[in-house]
Amino acid sequence: MLYRQRQPSSILPAILLSVSTITALYLGILGLTAVKGISVGTINVGTYPAAEAVDPNTGLIYVANNGSNTVSVIDGKTNVVTATIKVGGSPQAVAVNPATNTVYVANYDDDTVSIINGKTNIVTATIKVGSSPQGVAVNPTTNMVHVANYDDNDTSIFSGVANTSK
Numbered sequence: 001m002l003y004r005q006r007q008p009s010s011i012l013p014a015i016l017l018s019v020s021t022i023t024a025l026y027l028g029i030l031g032l033t034a035v036k037g038i039s040v041g042t043i044n045v046g047t048y049p050a051a052e053a054v055d056p057n058t059g060l061i062y063v064a065n066n067g068s069n070t071v072s073v074i075d076g077k078t079n080v081v082t083a084t085i086k087v088g089g090s091p092q093a094v095a096v097n098p099a100t101n102t103v104y105v106a107n108y109d110d111d112t113v114s115i116i117n118g119k120t121n122i123v124t125a126t127i128k129v130g131s132s133p134q135g136v137a138v139n140p141t142t143n144m145v146h147v148a149n150y151d152d153n154d155t156s157i158f159s160g161v162a163n164t165s166k
Contacts, residue, residue, distance in 0.1 A: 043079050045072035053094045055101065055118060062103050062116075064091035071105055071114075073121055083121040087114035092134045093148075097160055099140040104160075106133035106147055113147055115160075129156035 046065025049072075053062050059076035064087075071091065073083040088107025091114070095104045101118035106129075113136060115125040130149025133156070138145045143160035 041079065043074055043081065045074070045081060046070045046084065050091065051093045053096045053103070055096045055098050055103075057098045058101065058118065060118065062094050062096060062105075064094040064105055066090050066092060066108075069107075071103070071116065085116055085121050085123065087116075087123060088112045088126065093136045095136045095138045095145070097138045097140050097143060100143060100160060102138075102160060104136050104138055104145050106136040108132050108134060108150075111149075113145070113158075127158055129158075130154055
């Protein structure tokens with residue numbers, strides 16, 4: 001059976017343009033250079049940024065800076081760093097509970113999670129977890145925090161309300 005190559009229809013360029021536009025928007029969210037050479041910009045933060053999380057209620061972006069043991073707070077409307085918060089050793093991951101305006105940072109080197117009040121940008125507690133925490137997630141409905149402990153091959157769980165390990 002012979003197959004013929006079809007001529008592109010007039011709708012194909014519109015679809016390609018849409019995909020290109022979507023790609024440009026997606027790259028813009030990631031802070032990368034978009035399609036067709038349009039720069040979407042960069043924001044200087046601490047040393048070796050390792051992870052980011054966004055609070056959808058406040059529009060603030062939290063960046064865990066592994067090399068400087070800090071979290072940079074970026075105003076998502078202005079793209080300006082508004083605060084730098086000192087946390088534990090080698091922060092690897094960050095998560096936000098938008099229901100409580102609380103930020104959780106997994107600190108790889110000292111086996112802790114720093115808990116930050118999102119309104120004041122102050123570390124309110126530090127929780128000891130398993131060895132080498134490398135990931136953190138929070139359930140905004142239950143306010144339970146889960147931390148992936150790389151060297152222990154397990155997950156620590158604690159209440160975001162009581163800030164006590166379970």
